[in-house]
Each structure stands twice: as C-alpha cells, then as structure tokens.
Amino acid sequence: MTDNLDIARNIILSPNGILDDHIEQALGLLCMPDVDLADIYFQHSRLESWVLEDGIVKEGAFSIEKGVGLRAVSGEKTGFAYSDDIDSLHLVEAARAASSIVHSGQGRRIAIRAAKSSRPLYTGEDPLLSLDREAKIGLLRRVDEEARNQDPRINQVIVSLVAAHEVVLIAADHGGLSADIRPLVRMNVSVIAEQDGRREQGGSGGGARELLHFLLDEERCLDYARDASRQALINLEAVAAPAGTMTVVLGPGWPGVLLHEAVGHGLEGDFNRKGSSAFAGRLGEQVASSLCTVVDDGAMPGRRGSLRIDDEGTPTQRTVLIENGLLKGYMQDRHNARLMGVAPTGNGRRESYAHLPMPRMTNTYMLAGQSDPADIIASVGNGIYAVNFGGGQVDITSGKFVFSASEAYLIEKGKIGRPVKGATLIGNGPEVLTRVTMVGNDLQLDQGIGVCGKEGQSVPVGVGQPTLRVEQLTVGGTNA
Amino acid sequence: MLEHQAFIQHVVEDLLKEAKRLGADSAEAAASQDSGLSVNVRMGELETLEYTRDNNLGITVYFGKRKGSANTSDLSAQAIRETVRAACDIARYTADDTCSGLADADLMAINPPDLDLYHPWQIEPTEATALARRCEDAARAHDARIINSEGASLNTLRGIHVYGNSHGFIGGYPSSRHSLSCAVIGRDESGMQRDYWYSTERDAERLAQAEEIGIKCAQRTLARLGARRLSTGTAPVIFCADVAPSLLRSFVAAIRGGALYRRASFLLDKLGQPIFPSFVRIHENPLIPCGLSSAPFDNEGVATSAKDLVKDGILQSYVLDSYSARKLGTQTTANAGGVHNLSIQTSGLNLADLMREMDRGLVVTEMMGQGVNRVTGDFSRGATGFWVEGGEIAYPVEEITIAGNLRDIFLGLVAVGNDTDIPGSVRTGSWFIESMTIAGD
Numbered sequence: 001m002t003d004n005l006d007i008a009r010n011i012i013l014s015p016n017g018i019l020d021d022h023i024e025q026a027l028g029l030l031c032m033p034d035v036d037l038a039d040i041y042f043q044h045s046r047l048e049s050w051v052l053e054d055g056i057v058k059e060g061a062f063s064i065e066k067g068v069g070l071r072a073v074s075g076e077k078t079g080f081a082y083s084d085d086i087d088s089l090h091l092v093e094a095a096r097a098a099s100s101i102v103h104s105g106q107g108r109r110i111a112i113r114a115a116k117s118s119r120p121l122y123t124g125e126d127p128l129l130s131l132d133r134e135a136k137i138g139l140l141r142r143v144d145e146e147a148r149n150q151d152p153r154i155n156q157v158i159v160s161l162v163a164a165h166e167v168v169l170i171a172a173d174h175g176g177l178s179a180d181i182r183p184l185v186r187m188n189v190s191v192i193a194e195q196d197g198r199r200e201q202g203g204s205g206g207g208a209r210e211l212l213h214f215l216l217d218e219e220r221c222l223d224y225a226r227d228a229s230r231q232a233l234i235n236l237e238a239v240a241a242p243a244g245t246m247t248v249v250l251g252p253g254w255p256g257v258l259l260h261e262a263v264g265h266g267l268e269g270d271f272n273r274k275g276s277s278a279f280a281g282r283l284g285e286q287v288a289s290s291l292c293t294v295v296d297d298g299a300m301p302g303r304r305g306s307l308r309i310d311d312e313g314t315p316t317q318r319t320v321l322i323e324n325g326l327l328k329g330y331m332q333d334r335h336n337a338r339l340m341g342v343a344p345t346g347n348g349r350r351e352s353y354a355h356l357p358m359p360r361m362t363n364t365y366m367l368a369g370q371s372d373p374a375d376i377i378a379s380v381g382n383g384i385y386a387v388n389f390g391g392g393q394v395d396i397t398s399g400k401f402v403f404s405a406s407e408a409y410l411i412e413k414g415k416i417g418r419p420v421k422g423a424t425l426i427g428n429g430p431e432v433l434t435r436v437t438m439v440g441n442d443l444q445l446d447q448g449i450g451v452c453g454k455e456g457q458s459v460p461v462g463v464g465q466p467t468l469r470v471e472q473l474t475v476g477g478t479n480a
Numbered sequence: 481m482l483e484h485q486a487f488i489q490h491v492v493e494d495l496l497k498e499a500k501r502l503g504a505d506s507a508e509a510a511a512s513q514d515s516g517l518s519v520n521v522r523m524g525e526l527e528t529l530e531y532t533r534d535n536n537l538g539i540t541v542y543f544g545k546r547k548g549s550a551n552t553s554d555l556s557a558q559a560i561r562e563t564v565r566a567a568c569d570i571a572r573y574t575a576d577d578t579c580s581g582l583a584d585a586d587l588m589a590i591n592p593p594d595l596d597l598y599h600p601w602q603i604e605p606t607e608a609t610a611l612a613r614r615c616e617d618a619a620r621a622h623d624a625r626i627i628n629s630e631g632a633s634l635n636t637l638r639g640i641h642v643y644g645n646s647h648g649f650i651g652g653y654p655s656s657r658h659s660l661s662c663a664v665i666g667r668d669e670s671g672m673q674r675d676y677w678y679s680t681e682r683d684a685e686r687l688a689q690a691e692e693i694g695i696k697c698a699q700r701t702l703a704r705l706g707a708r709r710l711s712t713g714t715a716p717v718i719f720c721a722d723v724a725p726s727l728l729r730s731f732v733a734a735i736r737g738g739a740l741y742r743r744a745s746f747l748l749d750k751l752g753q754p755i756f757p758s759f760v761r762i763h764e765n766p767l768i769p770c771g772l773s774s775a776p777f778d779n780e781g782v783a784t785s786a787k788d789l790v791k792d793g794i795l796q797s798y799v800l801d802s803y804s805a806r807k808l809g810t811q812t813t814a815n816a817g818g819v820h821n822l823s824i825q826t827s828g829l830n831l832a833d834l835m836r837e838m839d840r841g842l843v844v845t846e847m848m849g850q851g852v853n854r855v856t857g858d859f860s861r862g863a864t865g866f867w868v869e870g871g872e873i874a875y876p877v878e879e880i881t882i883a884g885n886l887r888d889i890f891l892g893l894v895a896v897g898n899d900t901d902i903p904g905s906v907r908t909g910s911w912f913i914e915s916m917t918i919a920g921d
Contacts, residue, residue, distance in 0.1 A: 053742075056574075056575035056576075056577060057573065057574050057575050058547070058575065058577050058580070059547065059549065060549065060570035060571075060573060060574050061548075061549040061551070061570065062549075062550040062551075062563075062566040062570060063550060063551045063552060064551075064553070064554065064559075064562075064563075065553050066552075067553060076522070076527060077525065077526050077528070077529075078528045078529070080528065080529065080531070081530070081531040082531075082532070082533070083533060084533065084534070084535045084553045084554060084555075085554075094531075097531045100529070100605070101529050133572075133573045137573055155743070156742055156743060156744065158742075192742070192743060194743070199743060199855050199856070200856065201853070201855045241860070241883075243712050243881070243883060243917050243918070243919035244712040244919050245712070245919075245920070274628070275628055275665075276628060276665055276672075276674065278671075278672065354532070354534065356528065356530070390850050390851075391849065391850045392849060393848045393849045393850075393862070395674065395848070397665055397672050397673060397674035398671065398672065398673055398674065398704075398707075398878060400848070400862065400864070400878055400879050401848075402848045402851070402861070403849065404849050404850055404851045404860070421856075422851075422853055422858060422860065423851075423860045423881075423883065424848075424849050424851040424860040424861055424862055424881050424883075426848070426862045426879055426880065427879070428879060474879065474880070474881060474919050474920060475881075475919060476851070476860040476861070476862070476881025476883050476917075476919045477860065477883060477917070477919065478860075478883045478884060478917045479917075480712050480713050480714055480917050480918075
C-alpha cells in the first residue's frame with residue numbers, strides 16, 4: 001500500500017511544482033524568533049452531489065476546493081494567510097503575511113521529514129469513484145421508491161447523495177510532515193406526508209468515512225427511506241407538546257446532541273483557557289451524576305466524526321471528558337494546549353485551508369449504563385420520550401443550551417403515549433447531567449449526519465448515548 | 481479594481497464559450513474574487529490577524545432540459561476547462577426537467593444601475609488593531625463587572641462578482657463590506673453572562689463609532705446579569721428590533737418558490753389573503769444606494785425592482801426564481817438568490833411605548849436554536865430577555881422557551897415599533913405580539 005504522504009505529495013505538491021525546499025523556505029519565513037508554533041496546511045478536496053426530487057434526478061454538482069493556509073503563533077497572537085493558488089510564490093507571500101504579527105528577524109532553518117504515521121481508520125480509496133454514475137442514480141431512485149411505497153400519504157420525497165474525498169498535507173514547525181486522505185459519504189431523505197390538508201415532514205439519513213457501498217450494505221439507504229416516511233406519518237398524528245419542566249427520557253443515538261451542546265462545547269480548550277466557559281476552572285469537580293461517563297473519541301474506525309490525524313497533524317485519541325460524574329479533561333488543539341501547559345488531544349480542526357484551526361469535537365458520546373431501556377420508560381409517571389432531534393445551540397458562558405425534538409411522545413403512567421409536535425428543550429449545561437437518574441445499557445452512536453458549527457466554521461461530527469432519564473428539563477411546547 | 485473586473489469578466493466569458501464548444505444548448509456562469517483583512521483584539525492585545533482571499537467560479541450547463549453544475553476555487557484556464565467538462569458530464573446523467581433553464585431573455589437587466597456598493601477601505605493592520613482595541617477598551621472600561629472578553633473584531637472585505645449567461649447577458653460589479661463587533665463577559669454573584677454588539681456597512685465612514693459599539697456591548701451584557709426563569713404560562717411578547725428580522729426571515733422562507741412548489745410551507749395558497757393585521761406593509765427594495773443587500777440584478781441576471789410583499793396585511797407577492805415560477809405557472813420575481821433589503825412599516829411607538837402598551841409580558845432579546853417548522857409554522861425556541869411589569873423592565877430572564885404557530889404570531893402582531901436603529905439589511909422595529917406560550921418552571 002502506498003503511503004498517505006506519497007499520495008498527498010502526488011495530488012497536491014507535484015502538479016503545482018512544490019518541492020520540499022519550498023516548504024522549508026516557507027516554514028523558515030513563518031518561524032521568526034518570537035514564533036512558538038507554525039504550520040502550513042495544504043488541501044485538495046473533491047465533492048460530488050446528486051439530488052432527486054419529484055421522482056427524477058434533477059441536479060448534480062461537482063466541486064473542487066484547493067488551497068494552502070499558513071499560520072504563525074506567538075504567545076496568544078496568531079497570524080494567518082491563505083491562498084487558492086498553490087505555488088512557491090504565493091507560499092512565500094502568505095508566509096510573510098502570517099508572520100507579520102511578530103518582528104521579523106532571522107527565521108529558523110527547519111528540515112522537514114515524514115512524521116510517524118498512525119493506524120488507518122478508513123480507506124484511502126476515492127468514494128466518488130466507488131460507484132459509477134448509473135449506480136448512483138439507481139440508488140437515489142430505489143430510495144425514492146421505498147419512501148413512497150411506505151404509504152400513499154407520502155407525496156413529496158427529496159433524496160440527496162454526497163461523496164467527498166479530501167486530501168490534506170500538513171507541515172509543522174517541528175519539521176513533521178503528515179498527510180491524511182479522508183473519504184466521506186452521506187445520504188439524506190426528507191419527505192412530506194399529507195392528509196386532510198395537514199402536512200408534516202420527516203427526515204432521516206446517514207453516512208460515514210467509507211465508500212458509497214456503506215449506504216447499500218444492510219440496506220441502510222432503504223432504512224433511511226422507511227424511517228423518514230415513518231416519522232412524517234407519526235407527525236400527522238401529533239398533538240400539541242406540553243410546556244413546562246418535566247422528566248424527559250431521551251432515546252439512544254442521535255439524541256446525544258444533548259451532550260454535544262450541554263457539555264461538549266463548554267469543554268473545548270479555547271473557552272476554558274480564556275475563562276469564558278461555564279466549566280472553566282472546574283477540573284476534578286462533580287458536573288454530572290455518578291452514572292455519567294462522557295468521552296470524545298476521534299479514533300473510531302470509519303465514523304463521520306473520526307480523523308486519523310487532526311488538522312494539525314496530531315493523531316486523534318479517546319479523551320475522557322467526564323468520568324463517573326467528575327470533570328476529567330478538556331479537548332485541545334496545539335495552541336491552547338501549549339498555553340494551558342497540557343498535551344494536545346487531537347481535537348485541532350478547521351473547516352478548510354481558509355480557516356484557522358481550533359479545538360473541536362470529533363465523536364462525543366456517553367458510555368452505557370446498567371438500566372434496561374424499557375424499565376427507564378416504565379419508571380416515569382408523566383413526561384416526554386424524545387427520540388429524534390434537529391439541531392441545538394449553546395451559550396457557553398451562561399451554560400444555557402437548547403436542542404429541538406423532531407419526534408417525541410408523551411409518557412403517561414410509565415407507558416409511551418401519543419406523539420407530540422416538535423418542541424425545543426432548554427436547560428443549563430453544568431446542571432443537566434447532574435439530573436441524569438438512569439442510564440440505559442443500549443449505547444448507540446448516531447447514523448452519521450452531524451454537522452457542528454463554531455465561529456462560522458462547519459465540521460462533520462458524531463454523537464451518541466444510551467437511553468437516559470433526565471429530571472427537570474424544560475420542554476417548550478404550546479400546551480401550558 | 482477595473483482590471484480585476486475585466487479579468488473576472490473574461491473568466492465568465494471563457495466558461496460560457498467552453499460550454500458552447502462542448503455542445504451545451506445554454507449555460508450560465510458566475511465568478512467572484514474577494515479579498516480582505518480581519519483582526520481580533522482580546523484583552524487589549526492583538527489575538528488574530530487574518531488576510532483573506534477567496535476565488536470562486538461556477539457553471540451550470542443545460543442540454544435540452546437536463547442540467548449539470550460544477551464549481552471550483554481555481555480561476556486558471558485549465559480549471560475552467562475541467563470545471564465545464566465536469567458540469568457537462570453531470571448533465572449526461574440528470575433527467576429531463578421541463579421547468580429547468582435560464583430565466584427568460586427579455587427579463588435580463590439592461591444597463592443595470594450603479595448602486596454605489598463599492599467603498600474599499602485601505603486600512604493597515606496596525607490601524608485596524610487600534611480601532612478594534614478602542615472598541616474593546618470602551619466595553620471593558622464601562623463597568624467593573626465586565627471581567628472578561630471574547631474580543632473586538634474588525635473585518636473588511638472587497639470583491640467583484642460577475643454573472644453571465646448564453647442569452648448574451650453579462651453583468652458584474654465590485655462591492656465592499658466592513659464590520660466592527662465586540663463581545664464581552666460580565667460577572668456578578670449570580671454568574672457569568674455574555675453579549676455582543678456590532679456595526680456593518682458598505683462604506684466604513686458609516687460605521688458606528690468604536691466606543692459606541694463597545695459601550696452598547698457592555699450595557700447589553702450587564703443587563704443580562706441576575707437573569708431568572710419564568711413560570712410556565714401564556715403572555716404577550718415583544719421581539720426586540722434586533723431579533724425581529726428572524727421573524728421576517730421565517731415569513732420569507734415560507735413564501736419562497738422552493739417551499740411553495742414542494743408544498744412545504746405554512747403559507748400555501750395565501751396570495752391575496754390576509755396573513756398579517758391590516759396595518760402591516762412589508763416591502764423589498766433591492767435598489768437602495770449603498771444598501772447592504774442591494775443588487776441591480778438577481779442570480780439569474782433578471783433586473784430587480786422594488787415591490788410590496790405584504791400590503792394592508794395581504795400577501796401581494798411570492799419570492800420566486802425562474803425555476804420555481806415555472807413550477808407554479810407564473811413569472812419570476814427576480815429573487816433568485818434571495819430577497820434584498822426588506823423593511824416593515826413602523827408605527828409611531830418606540831420600545832418604551834410598546835412596553836407600556838403591553839404592561840405585563842416578555843421582551844425577547846435573543847433566541848436560541850432552530851425550532852421553526854416551515855411546513856407547519858410551529859415555532860418553539862429558547863429565549864432570553866426581560867420580564868415587564870407595569871410597563872417597565874422588572875428583571876432579566878433566561879432558560880425559558882417561547883412557542884406558538886407563526887400563522888397566529890403574524891396575525892397576532894399588535895404593533896411594530898419605530899426603534900429601527902439596528903445594523904443589517906432588514907429595517908424593522910420591535911414586534912409586539914398578542915400572546916405566546918412560555919415554558920419555564
């Protein structure tokens with residue numbers, strides 16, 4: 001098998017006439033005497049997408065994103081410049097611009113060498129080429145048919161298919177040269193069901209750092225179709241959601257968006273270094289019930305949130321954030337780890353070469369507990385059982401967070417009752433996990449559709465959790 | 481800049497020529513180039529200095545009624561050839577779609593007006609840093625309870641955008657946009673709170689004073705300290721002027737062609753019907769000189785013009801591009817790419833008047849999460865703001881939700897304030913809504 005680094009050199013450097021000398025020269029210009037950290041991030045991404053609507057494949061698009069970003073960090077200061085043109089001239093120009101934050105002087109002489117490579121987590125093959133186009137079109141049609149076949153009330157189906165292949169090459173101030181080749185595929189199905197003039201939507205999807213066969217294996221894509229239709233039909237029956245503070249049972253898997261918003265962002269290194277997070281300075285304290293252990297693991301094979309190395313070249317790892325309720329650690333990139341005097345955790349991520357890296361989540365989930373999920377539901381007198389969610393948001397300073405249920409049911413006397421309309425749930429991050437009173441033995445990870453936004457940058461992430469019983473969560477329905 | 485514009489125009493012409501050479505029946509192409517500077521100052525020191533430079537080109541080709549698209553960040557001649565070829569390859573696999581194609585030739589913008597959108601700012605990094613520092617200093621010095629900061633940022637961007645299609649239309653113009661923003665953290669015995677403020681304009685001369693932004697940012701942050709929850713119930717709600725644009729955006733999302741032809745809107749078949757009380761007029765004017773959202777033509781080259789979306793509370797127009805218009809059997813409204821410079825007619829009341837009129841209820845200053853269902857109009861979002869008693873602010877509130885249905889919220893609009901002094905392309909004052917459900921304790 002050819003090394004990732006060789007492949008990346010062939011795709012990014014050679015066609016643009018970039019030699020090791022050019023990289024060393026640019027690194028030398030970045031590493032002025034007062035510079036503590038510097039890197040050059042080369043990227044070449046290809047993406048293909050298809051959209052089926054009204055039963056026909058209406059749209060297809062292909063895009064190429066390529067460029068190089070250069071960064072110099074001195075103390076808490078960062079200088080950054082990037083270019084869509086990858087050539088020696090623009091490298092020098094961008095290096096000078098990035099290091100203009102410090103007084104110029106004699107740059108360090110840096111010899112680059114291949115960094116030690118870490119274990120592979122995904123294939124290096126190109127997902128765009130993993131199925132031919134007829135097969136991609138056929139796949140979209142099958143999914144459309146399956147969604148419509150669920151019920152005649154399904155009258156609108158949109159299916160999208162995206163395959164991406166990203167090649168990155170990172171040269172760092174320590175001379176290490178590392179590369180990663182990242183496949184990513186994703187399918188989304190969204191449907192509308194109509195009955196007696198009432199219209200409701202349903203959606204599902206999934207993906208992974210895999211080839212497109214992932215969507216065909218175990219008929220996953222057909223499951224998405226069935227699930228989207230099922231949700232829309234359930235929503236046709238939904239009654240107004242209750243308003244007020246009550247016991248909430250969260251289903252396994254995607255409802256883990258709770259962890260992402262309630263604790264995940266608040267445990268990113270930058271907010272804690274700056275003291276702007278409600279979790280700042282609380283290492284070792286109790287922030288969750290002793291039933292809760294939460295980890296961030298970027299090294300899970302094939303997962304959407306996984307990376308072999310992060311966008312600074314650091315191998316990803318499993319980081320324990322909360323262990324038996326105690327706050328154990330933060331997620332770090334190189335810059336914040338250095339300023340806080342700890343080791344980076346492989347969480348330095350960026351949307352692209354045109355964005356600065358910062359601490360970001362990968363796959364964030366809670367470990368399984370002891371309870372049978374059926375017992376958890378049976379234990380609740382009255383409350384809500386929420387199994388599917390849209391997005392969420394957090395104010396990391398006040399700790400307040402929201403996440404919006406898209407499929408939920410009433411729990412009445414320990415039994416799952418009528419479906420309720422979507423509603424936003426709101427809580428306080430540092431408190432909510434202390435109110436977790438039961439943790440299921442049914443840990444699931446999400447199906448691979450998560451996108452996390454922070455400071456205008458989007459990156460793919462994963463979440464997961466077992467069934468949880470949470471006391472005193474506020475449900476934002478209309479039925480007061 | 482003229483030189484750059486000529487270059488970008490050539491890129492578009494080359495894209496269209498290449499599409500023709502490869503046998504496309506028609507094609508449309510756009511290219512842009514932006515460059516800028518961004519500085520962030522935190523706790524009095526430069527934190528980040530970023531030089532930005534972004535290129536983009538995109539082409540859509542049509543073979544009969546089949547379409548394919550491609551785009552790239554690479555403006556080289558080779559990239560142009562490869563991108564057009566990729567779009568043509570895609571079009572071999574898409575299906576015939578009777579509604580697809582360019583907008584009609586007779587709708588193209590002939591002699592588009594100069595809307596005065598280009599005011600480049602030749603600011604050096606040191607000056608930019610000093611200005612951001614003044615903004616943050618003013619916020620931090622405002623009160624001892626401001627104990628931390630996320631910093632103040634200055635961003636300046638200028639660029640060129642060109643669009644052309646095989647009708648022979650080609651048009652482009654340079655534009656600029658500058659902003660100064662600040663976010664600080666306050667603390668008292670109740671905990672920490674954060675808030676922000678900003679100014680954004682096409683012309684840097686029109687930006688608010690750095691100190692003014694900083695002080696307003698500090699005041700907003702301090703006002704949130706000591707926030708409490710509310711008990712669950714229903715109450716009248718005022719959406720402050722800076723959150724009211726989000727309600728207008730939900731309205732626009734529901735009258736967009738894409739939502740309508742998919743029957744994915746809570747405002748289906750409402751043209752000519754009352755959807756707001758009779759005093760409401762919502763207007764779009766794409767031709768405001770120096771306007772943040774102004775555009776002489778839309779993303780399909782169609783000439784834009786001012787129009788009412790709502791008059792006397794009645795829906796006057798949808799928001800369509802040529803594709804959705806054909807799907808609906810009507811004419812494009814020159815809204816390919818979105819709406820431009822929305823405004824809502826205001827009353828003579830300011831925010832204090834609205835609070836007095838409300839007497840007892842909730843003022844919302846920030847909303848959290850998505851929580852808007854465009855198909856049903858169901859609305860449920862996290863909120864922070866103030867509780868009002870006897871027409872005056874009683875205390876700040878947080879960790880509550882507000883819920884209702886947008887159809888009822890729109891029809892339950894009691895008054896729009898004249899407090900329109902908010903940054904951005906939407907001109908609105910605060911919205912006073914008759915009643916919503918609040919979830920809290």
